[in-house]
Amino acid sequence: xxxxxxxxxxxxxxxxxxxxxxxxxxxxxxxxxxxxxxxxxxxxxxxxxxxxxxxxxxxxxxxxxxxxxxxxxxxxxxxxxxxxxxxxxxxxxxxxxxxxxxxxxxxxxxxxxxxxxxxxxxxxxxxxxxxxxxxxxxxxxxxxxxxxxxxxxxxxxxxxxxxxxxxxxxxxxxxxxxxxxxxxxxxxxxxxxxxxxxxxxxxxxxxxxxxxxxxxxxxxxxxxxxxxxxxxxxxxxxxxxxxxxxxxxxxxxxxxxxxxxxxxxxxxxxxxxxxxxxxxxxxxxxxxxxx
Amino acid sequence: xxxxxxxxxxxxxxxxxxxxxxxxxxxxxxxxxxxxxxxxxxxxxxxxxxxxxxxxxxxxxxxxxxxxxxxxxxxxxxxxxxxxxxxxxxxxxxxxxxxxxxxxxxxxxxxxxxxxxxxxxxxxxxxxxxxxxxxxxxxxxxxxxxxxxxxxxxxxxxxxxxxxxxxxxxxxxxxxxxxxxxxxxxxxxxxxxxxxxxxxxxxxxxxxxxxxxxxxxxxxxxxxxxxxxxxxxxxxxxxxxxxxxxxxxxxxxxxxxxxxxxxxxxxxxxxxxxxxxxxxxxxxxxxxxxxxxxxxxxxxxxxxxxxxxxxxxxxxxxxxxx
Numbered sequence: 001x002x003x004x005x006x007x008x009x010x011x012x013x014x015x016x017x018x019x020x021x022x023x024x025x026x027x028x029x030x031x032x033x034x035x036x037x038x039x040x041x042x043x044x045x046x047x048x049x050x051x052x053x054x055x056x057x058x059x060x061x062x063x064x065x066x067x068x069x070x071x072x073x074x075x076x077x078x079x080x081x082x083x084x085x086x087x088x089x090x091x092x093x094x095x096x097x098x099x100x101x102x103x104x105x106x107x108x109x110x111x112x113x114x115x116x117x118x119x120x121x122x123x124x125x126x127x128x129x130x131x132x133x134x135x136x137x138x139x140x141x142x143x144x145x146x147x148x149x150x151x152x153x154x155x156x157x158x159x160x161x162x163x164x165x166x167x168x169x170x171x172x173x174x175x176x177x178x179x180x181x182x183x184x185x186x187x188x189x190x191x192x193x194x195x196x197x198x199x200x201x202x203x204x205x206x207x208x209x210x211x212x213x214x215x216x217x218x219x220x221x222x223x224x225x226x227x228x229x230x231x232x233x234x235x236x237x238x239x240x241x242x243x244x245x246x247x248x249x250x251x252x253x254x255x256x257x258x259x260x261x262x263x264x265x266x267x268x269x270x271x272x273x274x275x276x277x278x279x280x281x282x283x284x285x286x287x288x289x290x291x
Numbered sequence: 292x293x294x295x296x297x298x299x300x301x302x303x304x305x306x307x308x309x310x311x312x313x314x315x316x317x318x319x320x321x322x323x324x325x326x327x328x329x330x331x332x333x334x335x336x337x338x339x340x341x342x343x344x345x346x347x348x349x350x351x352x353x354x355x356x357x358x359x360x361x362x363x364x365x366x367x368x369x370x371x372x373x374x375x376x377x378x379x380x381x382x383x384x385x386x387x388x389x390x391x392x393x394x395x396x397x398x399x400x401x402x403x404x405x406x407x408x409x410x411x412x413x414x415x416x417x418x419x420x421x422x423x424x425x426x427x428x429x430x431x432x433x434x435x436x437x438x439x440x441x442x443x444x445x446x447x448x449x450x451x452x453x454x455x456x457x458x459x460x461x462x463x464x465x466x467x468x469x470x471x472x473x474x475x476x477x478x479x480x481x482x483x484x485x486x487x488x489x490x491x492x493x494x495x496x497x498x499x500x501x502x503x504x505x506x507x508x509x510x511x512x513x514x515x516x517x518x519x520x521x522x523x524x525x526x527x528x529x530x531x532x533x534x535x536x537x538x539x540x541x542x543x544x545x546x547x548x549x550x551x552x553x554x555x556x557x558x559x560x561x562x563x564x565x566x567x568x569x570x571x572x573x574x575x576x577x578x579x580x581x582x583x584x585x586x587x588x589x590x591x592x593x594x595x596x597x598x599x600x601x602x603x604x605x606x607x608x609x610x611x612x613x
Contacts, residue, residue: 025418026418026419027418027419029413029416029418029419029421030418030419030420030421032413033413033414033418033420033421033424034420034424036410036413036424037424037427037428040428040431040487040490040491041427041430041431043431043439043442043443043446043487044430044431044434044442046442046445046446046453047438047441047442050442050445060451060453060456061445061451061453100334101334101335101338102335104330104331104332104334104335105331105332105334105335105336107331108328108331108332109332112328112331114328121332121336124339125339127343128339128343129541129544129545130544130593130596130597130600131343131346131347131593132547132548132569132572132589132592132593132596133548133550134548134550134569134572134573134576134585134589134592135346135347135350135572135586135589135590135592135593136342136343136346137573137576137577138346138349138350138353138572138576138582138585138586138589139345139346139347139349139350139353139586140342140346141576141577141582142349142353142358142362142363142582143345143349145363158342159342161338161342162342162343165335165338165339166339169335193327194324194327194328194331195327198331219433222435223434223435223436223437225435225436225437225550225551225554225555226550226551226573229554229577230573230576230577240435241435241437241438244435244437244438244441245437245554245555247441248440248441248444248555249558255445258441258445259441259442259445261438261441262438262441262442263438265434265435265437265438266434266435266438269430269433269434269435270430270434272433273426273427273429273430273433277426280426280429280433
């Protein structure tokens with residue numbers, strides 16, 4: 001499992017890369033490609049379509065939202081707005097915590113002469129991927145209950161970092177291994193200690209890896225369902241994923257507010273693809289871990 | 292060895308002697324260096340121990356205890372030996388859950404991998420818009436799984452779902468399949484949704500693997516008459532072996548522990564038709580508040596995952612050696 005493709009060779013095709021299909025053959029490929037993606041994304045279209053239908057309708061949804069209505073969103077924001085804020089606070093907290101913990105560790109594993117400990121620790125990090133979330137939740141519930149961490153931001157932030165921290169360690173380590181030694185050495189010659197060299201030289205160079213880690217940690221925490229389900233018990237502390245689950249748990253007589261909530265909960269992912277596409281591509285291939 | 296004490300003076304990258312500090316006694320210097328190294332690693336190690344190590348150990352212990360709601364009031368969890376395992380395994384739902392877990396995992400992985408590979412091969416051709424389309428493909432994987440489950444529930448609805456409406460337009464289909472509410476179809480429906488969720492990950496990683504294969508190999512193959520299917524089986528697949536291993540091992544390990552999709556679509560029902568080891572563990576712990584039995588099932592799940600990973604990696608290594 002010692003896999004981690006460093007972030008490299010993205011973007012510009014190099015010499016000898018495969019020729020681009022152009023002309024009518026290329027066009028045919030484009031048409032097929034669009035069709036494949038249209039089929040794959042149909043459920044997402046349906047989500048948006050239903051969310052824009054007039055509320056109070058559990059019958060068959062029309063194929064297109066001709067009778068456009070934002071009523072679903074009004075209800076969703078009124079009922080789930082607070083949950084969206086909770087998710088936002090928890091996810092941002094998880095990003096900060098994950099980066100604070102994972103970045104120095106990634107650097108240590110990439111650069112310090114730790115000998116065989118590097119592979120031992122990395123193996124340990126990869127092994128965490130095999131631990132089912134339900135096992136973690138099972139143990140955390142009683143521990144949290146004793147510590148008073150159930151229904152708390154701190155408790156959720158800590159648990160929701162469980163996906164981001166191993167991911168970030170692996171992704172950032174792969175990147176930091178590729179930083180030329182001479183750059184860090186120069187900082188030492190200038191009299192910097194390990195901490196100064198790390199903060200002033202390594203971090204700025206690793207900007208892209210940090211952004212990728214942050215974005216994915218955010219998405220993992222934002223999409224977390226299991227810890228929200230098991231580590232919160234009150235309505236006042238309820239992430240959006242759990243809000244959505246409680247919607248679909250009962251009898252449903254109106255799908256448009258539910259789908260509006262689903263759309264709202266998908267916005268971070270959509271925003272990410274639009275504004276940070278290259279980081280996303282790097283994250284998927286670079287870490288190859290998602291809990 | 293651990294902290295680079297063997298590094299030549301003036302040559303080491305980190306923590307080695309640097310000119311400005313040459314005057315310090317080496318013993319203290321090495322100690323300080325070691326302390327700095329530790330400070331970088333300790334928070335992460337502590338976190339991994341608390342949020343992965345502790346839960347695993349705690350579950351092993353809990354599985355030998357009668358750990359219920361009463362435990363939270365009295366603080367007592369009597370030792371019961373293997374009773375939790377015996378009770379869990381004797382329950383007829385367990386064999387059902389075990390079989391469902393197997394079918395769910397094999398079905399999901401087979402579908403995700405084949406379709407993911409097909410899409411990766413297609414996009415490997417590079418054509419106008421291929422980059423944009425490839426990143427759009429990631430969307431199902433990036434949105435919260437519970438949001439995806441919610442929309443699929445409405446799509447698969449028996450009476451008003453869009454799938455059955457579309458099927459109704461076809462001439463040879465009669466009746467409306469009860470995708471999520473019939474015991475014979477629910478597992479298939481859950482597998483289909485999970486395949487949909489897994490295609491982006493598989494396609495993206497396999498696409499990355501295809502990009503790493505040098506074109507010269509195909510050029511040389513073409514000279515020897517290996518094109519099309521021949522080239523795929525004799526060049527692409529062997530070269531892709533490492534990436535395939537990663538995708539399959541991670542895929543199985545992740546699929547074994549899937550909870551969101553099943554809870555969101557069917558809650559393990561109807562009549563345990565979609566109950567897996569993971570959902571049953573959740574059910575026992577957090578619905579019936581028998582944490583001891585939930586823990587026993589969780590441990591069985593880890594064991595299955597471990598056996599698979601070790602067996603697969605070993606078989607694969609042997610195949611490579613031969």
